[in-house]
Amino acid sequence: MSTNTQEESAEKRGLNFVEQIVADDLRAGKNGGRLNTRFPPEPNGYLHIGHAKAICMDFGVAEKFGGTCNLRFDDTNPVKEDVEYVDSIREDIHWLGFDWGDREYYASDYFPKLYDLAVRLIKEGKAYVDDQTSEQIAAQKGTPTEPGKESPFRNRTPEENLDLFERMNAGEFDEGARVLRAKIDMASPNMHFRDPIMYRIIKTPHHRTGDRWKVYPMYDFAHGQSDYFEGVTHSICTLEFEVHRPLYEYFVRELADDSYCPRQIEFNRLNLTYTVMSKRKLLQLVKEGLVAGWDDPRMPTISGMRRRGYTPRSIRNFVDLIGYTKYEALNSVSLLEHAVRDDLNAVATRVMAVVNPVKVVITNYPADKVETVSMDNNPEQDNAGTHEMPFTREIYIEREDFMENPPKKFFRLAPGGEVRLKGAYIIKCNDVIKDADGNITEIHCTYDPDTLSGMPGSMRKVKGTLHWVSASHAVDATVRLYDRLFSVENPSAETDRDFRELLNPDSLRVIEGVKVEPYLAENAEVGRPFQFQRVGYFTADPDSRPGALVFNRTIALKDSWEKEQKK
Numbered sequence: 001m002s003t004n005t006q007e008e009s010a011e012k013r014g015l016n017f018v019e020q021i022v023a024d025d026l027r028a029g030k031n032g033g034r035l036n037t038r039f040p041p042e043p044n045g046y047l048h049i050g051h052a053k054a055i056c057m058d059f060g061v062a063e064k065f066g067g068t069c070n071l072r073f074d075d076t077n078p079v080k081e082d083v084e085y086v087d088s089i090r091e092d093i094h095w096l097g098f099d100w101g102d103r104e105y106y107a108s109d110y111f112p113k114l115y116d117l118a119v120r121l122i123k124e125g126k127a128y129v130d131d132q133t134s135e136q137i138a139a140q141k142g143t144p145t146e147p148g149k150e151s152p153f154r155n156r157t158p159e160e161n162l163d164l165f166e167r168m169n170a171g172e173f174d175e176g177a178r179v180l181r182a183k184i185d186m187a188s189p190n191m192h193f194r195d196p197i198m199y200r201i202i203k204t205p206h207h208r209t210g211d212r213w214k215v216y217p218m219y220d221f222a223h224g225q226s227d228y229f230e231g232v233t234h235s236i237c238t239l240e241f242e243v244h245r246p247l248y249e250y251f252v253r254e255l256a257d258d259s260y261c262p263r264q265i266e267f268n269r270l271n272l273t274y275t276v277m278s279k280r281k282l283l284q285l286v287k288e289g290l291v292a293g294w295d296d297p298r299m300p301t302i303s304g305m306r307r308r309g310y311t312p313r314s315i316r317n318f319v320d321l322i323g324y325t326k327y328e329a330l331n332s333v334s335l336l337e338h339a340v341r342d343d344l345n346a347v348a349t350r351v352m353a354v355v356n357p358v359k360v361v362i363t364n365y366p367a368d369k370v371e372t373v374s375m376d377n378n379p380e381q382d383n384a385g386t387h388e389m390p391f392t393r394e395i396y397i398e399r400e401d402f403m404e405n406p407p408k409k410f411f412r413l414a415p416g417g418e419v420r421l422k423g424a425y426i427i428k429c430n431d432v433i434k435d436a437d438g439n440i441t442e443i444h445c446t447y448d449p450d451t452l453s454g455m456p457g458s459m460r461k462v463k464g465t466l467h468w469v470s471a472s473h474a475v476d477a478t479v480r481l482y483d484r485l486f487s488v489e490n491p492s493a494e495t496d497r498d499f500r501e502l503l504n505p506d507s508l509r510v511i512e513g514v515k516v517e518p519y520l521a522e523n524a525e526v527g528r529p530f531q532f533q534r535v536g537y538f539t540a541d542p543d544s545r546p547g548a549l550v551f552n553r554t555i556a557l558k559d560s561w562e563k564e565q566k567k
Helices: 003-012 017-027 049-064 083-096 107-123 134-139 158-169 219-230 239-252 279-287 302-308 312-322 333-347 518-522 561-566
Strands: 036-039 068-073 104-106 127-130 179-182 197-201 215-217 234-238 263-267 349-351 357-362 371-376 386-391 394-398 418-421 426-434 440-448 475-482 508-516 530-532 536-540 549-556
Touching: 017 049, 017 234, 017 263, 036 049, 036 219, 036 234, 049 068, 049 083, 049 234, 049 302, 049 312, 068 083, 068 107, 068 219, 083 302, 083 312, 104 107, 107 127, 107 158, 107 179, 107 197, 107 215, 107 219, 127 158, 134 179, 158 179, 158 197, 158 215, 197 219, 215 219, 219 234, 219 239, 234 239, 239 263, 302 549, 312 333, 333 536, 333 549, 349 371, 357 508, 386 518, 475 518, 508 549
Parallel strands: 036 068, 068 104, 234 263, 349 530, 357 440, 475 549
Antiparallel strands: 127 179, 179 197, 197 215, 357 394, 371 386, 418 426, 426 440, 475 508, 530 536, 536 549
16 A cells, blocks of 8 residues: 555544554554554754654554553763753653653663674674775765765675774774774665664763763664664654665664564654754754753743743644644644644633833722722633732723824724723723823823623723733733744755844843732742733743742734734
């Protein structure tokens, strides 16, 4: 059955094409009817949204069919690896809602077995030590239409190769001086079969094995064998490894037989507009201070999205929305934001916060009176309850909610106009107070005492409803308004420019002196979602402290960004 036919059949039966392959293998009794997947991150950076898609696949398919999923750190390059990354990867997977139980492994667990296998291949004449530089080896590889040239060291005896390999691991040679290559076929139409490198010399201490090893296996040699050692049945990976699959199978056949053999399956990776997914580029942004760390809320990292206020469910819903295919695509970040917005609308507590405040004095309201009004926590939930909010003579509203000379269809506050204060009264603008420079300092209004909920005039209609906070009860806060990290849709396609030149200069705006209601100040837990009514969705930043509140905008209430870009 062709790949296209498999995908069409799977869609009809409610399974994506990877799940269909797994279901068929289980039905056929392959590998004794076992299902064991694995998620194999390199501990050389923080995970990003693309890894989230792989996590949802690897762990999700195991959950769906009653199998297990291992977490295996691909720690084969000590130069780039760090325990910090190991810890962050664990945290991110757990936050997304998955668990690997007692099945945490490392490629370094298998270094002795991999080394023994390499020795066996050397003795069998299937591997040799090459003294050429990486540049010389690359030049001899040939092209997809021209065969490669054999290394002058290809026909060394097994005894000589074994001696050199052991001395490589003893630290006798410099890094880059020698490599171990598989002896396969320099004329193969598959470039990956042209005597691929199996081991290279690295003298940097390993975070788990210290100085024990001076040679480290390459991905193509280590990965399939690690799958085999762990009992992995389905090695699910992204499409760039499709051309590696024949080599994966070549090496695995050195260990496996018909009773058990891992199977590699590829799906399309997750690409997002206005984003880069290269860990090398993300690390550059961090090291150069262009962002505030791996968990900067503008970053596409899982930790950055968590700090920004994205929810695990919204990310998983987004992954379900875009699906898994055999075709690469550039997904609109608006789809991700829609999933986030949709989830937050259902769970976020509604609160009042005035970002750009101007004072309103209600001149006919008693100066010493404090009234309590009731606010719904979330109208989308039947049992979300309410919280109380103080109402006083002096309040704050958003400065842009008032205009002295408004255009037509301006339904907010204007001289002589009326608006409803959400959850409270209807007020009418009577006067405006300005400073010597002509800036508005106060708006004077009167209120209709019969328009509070339950009063005779509470059903009176006005066109505008504003959010507000009591001036005497408001708490000061700082908000960080985050936007797209890049100003172009596909930064990776701009090959003639340095990607750092494409950063959006307005990706972060910090606003001090925001006025928030007391309930928000008292309940500002990190990670708890709030909707600042008429403003957007926010969550408290880990930097936030009592008396120094800091809120991150997770996302605006509506997607207006792309419309602005098209003007």
